[in-house]
Amino acid sequence: MPDYKNFKKRREEGFTLLEIMIVLIIIGVLAALAIPIYVHNVEQSYKQEAYMTLTVVRESQLRYHTGHNAYSSAYSLMDYDPTDTTLDPPGMVRHFDYAAPTAAAATWSVVATRNASGRGAGVPAYTVTIDQTGAITSSY
Numbered sequence: 001m002p003d004y005k006n007f008k009k010r011r012e013e014g015f016t017l018l019e020i021m022i023v024l025i026i027i028g029v030l031a032a033l034a035i036p037i038y039v040h041n042v043e044q045s046y047k048q049e050a051y052m053t054l055t056v057v058r059e060s061q062l063r064y065h066t067g068h069n070a071y072s073s074a075y076s077l078m079d080y081d082p083t084d085t086t087l088d089p090p091g092m093v094r095h096f097d098y099a100a101p102t103a104a105a106a107t108w109s110v111v112a113t114r115n116a117s118g119r120g121a122g123v124p125a126y127t128v129t130i131d132q133t134g135a136i137t138s139s140y
Contacts, residue, residue: 039120046095047128047138050112053082053098054130057110061101061132071132073103082112093117096128108132114140 060080064072075081082098096112109131114123126140 036122039123043114043123043140046114046118047140049094050096050114050128051136053096054110054112054128054136055134056080057082057098057101058130058132058134061108070105071101071103071108073101073108075100095119106132 057078057080060078061071064078072078075083085094088094095114095117097115099111099113101108101110109129112128114126116125119125124140126138128136128138128140130136
C-alpha cells in the first residue's frame with residue numbers, strides 16, 4: 001500500500017518543473033508584447049525634441065522673412081541655429097541632426113534626421129520635416 005502521507009509532504013516542498021516553465025512562458029509572452037510598445041513610446045517622446053526644435057526654426061524663418069522678404073537658406077543668417085550645441089546644458093543628448101534649410105523664393109523646409117544616439121537596433125533612422133506652412137511630417 002502506498003504511503004500517501006509522505007507523497008503529500010513531498011509535493012508541498014516546492015514548485016514542479018512544469019509550473020516553473022509555465023511561468024517563464026507567460027513572462028516571455030508579456031515581454032515580447034511590452035518591449036516593442038516601450039521602444040515605440042520612447043521614440044515618440046524623442047520625436048518631441050524634433051517637433052519643438054523645428055517649430056522654433058519656423059518662427060525664426062518667419063522673422064527672417066519679415067525683415068528680408070525672402071527665406072533664409074543658412075542658419076547663420078537667422079536668429080536661431082539648431083546645430084549650435086554651445087548653448088546646450090551639460091550632459092544633454094541630442095537625438096536628431098538638423099540639415100540646413102532648403103529655401104526658395106516662397107518656400108523652405110528643414111529636415112531632422114534621427115541619429116544613432118540611444119537608438120535601438122530595430123529603430124530606423126527616420127526623418128521629421130517642417131515647411132513654410134508649418135506642416136510637420138514624419139517618415140517613422
